[in-house]
Amino acid sequence: MHPDPYDPELFRRHGHQVVEALATYLDSALAGQVPVLPLRAPLELAEQYQGALPLDAADDAEAEVARCLAQVIGQSIHLHHPGYMGHQLPAVLPVAALADLISSLLNNSAAIHEMAQAGTQIERQVIRWLCAAVGWSQDSDGVLTSGGSLGNLTALLAARNHATQGAAWRQGLRAGPPLALLVSDQAHYTVARTAGVLGLGQDAIVTIPTDSCFRLDVSALERLYRQTAQQGKKVVAIVGSAGTTATGSFDPLHEMGEFCREKNAWFHIDGSHGASALFSEKYRGLTEGIELASSLVWDMHKMLFTPSLITAVLFPHRQYSYDAFSQEASYLFARRPEEADFDLALRTLECTKRTMGIKLWLALRVHGAKAIGELVTKTFDLAREFATLLKAEPDFELAAEAASNILCFRHVPLEIGNSESETKRLDEHQLEVRQRVVASGKHFLVHTVLRNKVYLRTTLMNPRTTVEDLKGLIRAIREADRSADLQVSTGMPT
Amino acid sequence: MHPDPYDPELFRRHGHQVVEALATYLDSALAGQVPVLPLRAPLELAEQYQGALPLDAADDAEAEVARCLAQVIGQSIHLHHPGYMGHQLPAVLPVAALADLISSLLNNSAAIHEMAQAGTQIERQVIRWLCAAVGWSQDSDGVLTSGGSLGNLTALLAARNHATQGAAWRQGLRAGPPLALLVSDQAHYTVARTAGVLGLGQDAIVTIPTDSCFRLDVSALERLYRQTAQQGKKVVAIVGSAGTTATGSFDPLHEMGEFCREKNAWFHIDGSHGASALFSEKYRGLTEGIELASSLVWDMHKMLFTPSLITAVLFPHRQYSYDAFSQEASYLFARRPEEADFDLALRTLECTKRTMGIKLWLALRVHGAKAIGELVTKTFDLAREFATLLKAEPDFELAAEAASNILCFRHVPLEIGNSESETKRLDEHQLEVRQRVVASGKHFLVHTVLRNKVYLRTTLMNPRTTVEDLKGLIRAIREADRSADLQVSTGMPT
Known part of the structure; x- marks a missing residue:
């Protein structure tokens, strides 16, 4: 007879066990007492993961949890180690990790209000805080989604549908004019990837060169924009970066924004990494011009130190946030119109949507x-x-x-x-x-x-x-x- | 002077506090001692979430954590309540929620091996277990991704690129022949949505009627397939459901699979809800024919009782799993070819990718x-x-x-x-x-x-x-x- 998997006492015991082990681990990682990466060759390590599906319950559940935990910790990279200086994953704020535990046990889906009353309200409050940090008015809005790639996809999908006035969504890209996406040669690879996903094709990418500091060259942008228009292509968006992946450079967002206004072009900013400078009194100035964006992607799980994934997709105008997916809204969602803003699945790819705002919300409330x-x-x-x-x-x-x-x-x-x-x-x-x-x-x-x-x-x-x-x-x-x-x-x- | 947010002692205290509160909560939810949904009107509840960004640290961190937790629990829907019979979100296995805490504190990114050695190995082991449950050979493979919508998008993107031999990815959909997607009238709305996202357009959807049990009508499929081909359209995929959203019905997967083989058509199965019947000795038979899929989407966060999000996208042939995104592989990833399978970002939209396999892995190891x-x-x-x-x-x-x-x-x-x-x-x-x-x-x-x-x-x-x-x-x-x-x-x- 195996124990009841839902037994609250079992959860209590395992929970305290896991917290205790993680606290001890955190202490040693912060002190650099473990190798930052216990490097193993993938194929060699794979030999430990060849076992078949475990059919029966572990004889001793606590011992099994301890074994699994030790194995996972022992083979992980340690982001709290002071020698960790690698990819764009942060040493997370521990309280934000606890928020994830709360989110996971409750398992509320922040896609519709009744399935996550606290979850959707928290998300909307967090979105307001972020929009205010950008400097946007009450008309701004946005959503949280599962990562920067999906964030860029969501924003550029809104741009695509906006540019084609919904025709791309209904009739597909075969019907309309050729489309183009103007992107710096330093933009993250997911932006070009998005062109492939959305059906524009990689060939729709117009690459704009950068200067010696890896910032987009605005005069080149002007020239290539003209050239693209002369070729009869419709520009879906001009993409700027607030913190490029490779070097962390900030494009000249103000000049780009002014140019986009002049041309009435959609200005998308990938601020996955660098938009968090808005939280720094000293470095906020780097983001100058970010408020000119038509859409902005900002990862909380990078420079706001929360666990993955939590990405904000922000728009200066609420209506833009409905451009990506809203076409089917009428028959799917029967709420009163003034309550639609609380049913977030209208505006995200996710249909089941993890309550993710709580990670940042709790960290901000506490720290x-x-x-x-x-x-x-x-x-x-x-x-x-x-x-x-x-x-x-x-x-x-x-x-x-x-x-x-x-x-x-x-x-x-x-x-x-x-x-x-x-x-x-x-x-x-x-x-x-x-x-x-x-x-x-x-x-x-x-x-x-x-x-x-x-x-x-x-x-x-x-x-x-x-x-x-x-x-x-x-x-x-x-x-x-x-x-x-x-x-x-x-x-x-x- | 506010406390150091990284202090392991603070994490230890908060951790035990949260576990204790959640265990008590779980007990009362299972016993039905709380309202299953403490229903509130969205606009009224929103009044509690109007506060500005908190600038300063809470005076008493533990009291703040307690306040936040009580507020979130008090406004959530309780999936462990025996009266919860609503949307397709499960009462999660508590140990799987603890796995999420481990994942969040370590914050390893299962996108590339060195950033999550345990995380990527666990994901590959879980994928093997799932493929084996389907009945597939060693050549099968797949990935985990952030939800069923993204899973369907990933699978249908692979199908689209496969059907156009990569031309859609490079040149966009404007260049190629008109495309079609054959979908039952009971398929989840995200499948039709995916046609909009991928640039096929909603008009590319050919809707197949269902019988009195809401199962796809195979003779109608045959007729409409013929008609679609006669119109000069290229069929990207025929989509079947293992557990439709509305009624949980299983399409006649075996007959559909045979038909797809005959026509050399891509057979996508959305098994988000129902593929988990493969784990039930009694009900496994419902999935008969699932092994004929060209791609299969299966949510662990539905009927395998893990927290959201963890969706498997499975393919009978490893090469298919590279069809969605692999086009840029050559210049992005410099690993030795035999190690590429461990760099999962080659095959998922996510670039930063949460370690999610651990939720199911730990639950299976323990229970x-x-x-x-x-x-x-x-x-x-x-x-x-x-x-x-x-x-x-x-x-x-x-x-x-x-x-x-x-x-x-x-x-x-x-x-x-x-x-x-x-x-x-x-x-x-x-x-x-x-x-x-x-x-x-x-x-x-x-x-x-x-x-x-x-x-x-x-x-x-x-x-x-x-x-x-x-x-x-x-x-x-x-x-x-x-x-x-x-x-x-x-x-x-x-």
Whole structure:
């Protein structure tokens, strides 16, 4: 006889057990007492996951929970480790993780009001807070959705339907004029992907070059916009970035916004990473012009330090938020019109929709926006301090100054040098060094490709990282350089 | 001076506090000691959520957590309440909710292996378990994604790209032949929505009628397929349902699959709700033919009782799983080819991807597949018992026999009767009765529209619901009928 899976006493015991283990883990991760990434080869690790579907209940449930937890922790990357400087996943605020537990046990669906009264109300309050941070009026609105890719898809779908006045939705793209999407060469790959998904096709992408700081070149935008219009193509949107993925640069949003106004073009801003600068008193200025967006995507699970996934898709006008999916509203949803705003499934791809606003809401209620804004400031400061350190060293070169909390640089040992003929060797050197630093378990960084050159890339997503840790990274890179056993291995780009 | 948000001791205290409160809550919800839905009018409740962004930290963090938790619980719908018989959200297995806490604190991204070694390995193991349950060979594969809508989008995107051999992805839909999607009139609205999103347009939908049990009519499919082909349209996919949303019916999957084989057409099965019958020894037979799918969507957060969102998108051939998004793989991901399968972002829309497999994985490791399968059996049994009860009553009529755990029926009081002339009055009666039953706080059910008639709809998503609770619902409906103060109100359809 196996125990009742719903037994509240079982939940109580397992719950306290998990909290206790996670608290102990958090302590050791913050102190850097575990390898930041206990690196394993995928195929080798896979051998531990070959077991068949477990048919029977575990003999000892608590022991099984403990075993699973130890295994998962032992094979994870530790984002609270001060040496974590890698991809754009933050060291989460622990209270936001607890909000996820609440959300999961209640399992309310924030798609319609009656299935998540608190969940939908919280989402709408959070959306208002975010819109106010952008500087928008009461007419602004938006939704939360499952990640930045889906956020960009939702916003660009609204733009597509808006541009074609709904014809694309009803008759498909075969009927209308050729469409175009103007995107910087530094935009995240999901923007181009979205063109593929939405049926515009990758060929609809018009790539706009960027300047030496990886910011979109507005004069090139003007030229290419003209050219696109002359070819008889309808521009669905001009896409700007508030914090590009590779370098964290901010496009000249104000100039772009002015241009879009002039041309009556939809201005989409992918602020997945950088819109959170709005919470930082010191760095808010970086987002200047963000209020000119027709649609804005902003990940809470990046620089507002909540667990994945929670992305805001914001619009200056409520009606835009209905452009993506609302076509079928009339027959699906029978509520009184003034209550439709509370049935969020009208405006998101999700039909069952996790209550996700609670993660940010609880963190803000407990810690306050100032404290969270200070965490943003801290990581942005840190990138600037790191840039200063690197510039003082003869064997490092920066791709560009730090715009946010991302810094790309290369290690250029004297014995290789930086001549054109050594480009390939220098690229390989970055990959090798990166691989060896990561394997050491003391730091985690990634690499990226900028203008055909490989760079090391740090994203400072853990406010507990210090300047000392960054000095340690510089030492670790030099040690890796001196290390004898070279092994070519590539790892993952961003 | 506010406390350090990352302090492990703070997490420990808050964690134990939240677990304790949730365990107490779970106990009372299971015992039905709270109203299943403490119904509030959206606009009235919104008044509690008008506060501005909290700038400062709470004076007393624990008190603030307690306040927030009490507010959220007090305004939620309680899926563990035995009177919960509404939308397709389950009473979650508590241990699966704890898995979400683990996932959230670690915040590993199961998009690439190094960012979630355990997370990606767990996902691949879970996918293998699910494919094996379908009866597929080692060549099968798939991914987990954020919900059934996104799952259907992913599968149909693969079908679209497959049908156009990648041309749709590159050149857009404007270039190719007209496309069509053959879908039953009972398919979930997200399938038609997907046609809008993917650029096929709603007009590309060819609706196939269903029989008296709401199962797709195969002879109509054959006829309409022929007609579509004669019109020069290319069929992207034929879509079947394993458990339709409204009535839980299973399409004749075997016949449909045979037909698709014959025509070399992509056979997509939306098994969001019903594919979990594969876990039930007693009801597995309902899914006969599911193994003929070219793509299959299956929500764990419905009938496998995990929290939202975790949807499997499965394919009989691994290569199909790369058809949706893989076009850009070459330049984005630099791993060795044999390791690409572990970088799941190649095959999902998500780029940051929550570690979600752990919810099902931990539940299976602790409780075993048999126990979870028995929960499926229990809810399917319950719907059959409820059907038997209703058929014995003179004032109730069924829309159809119970196919899974969903039952649609109407209350037909003698004073209204069931004549054609009373159709509208009878429709309104269902809505009124539903509203009053829900407002009582003892039961929660929904309504749906079938062939232009309004039905009451119960989805038995809580294995703790008993036959006594269903008898109670019958009594409650009759009481609501007798209740004097009629108020017309519509509520939400499914």
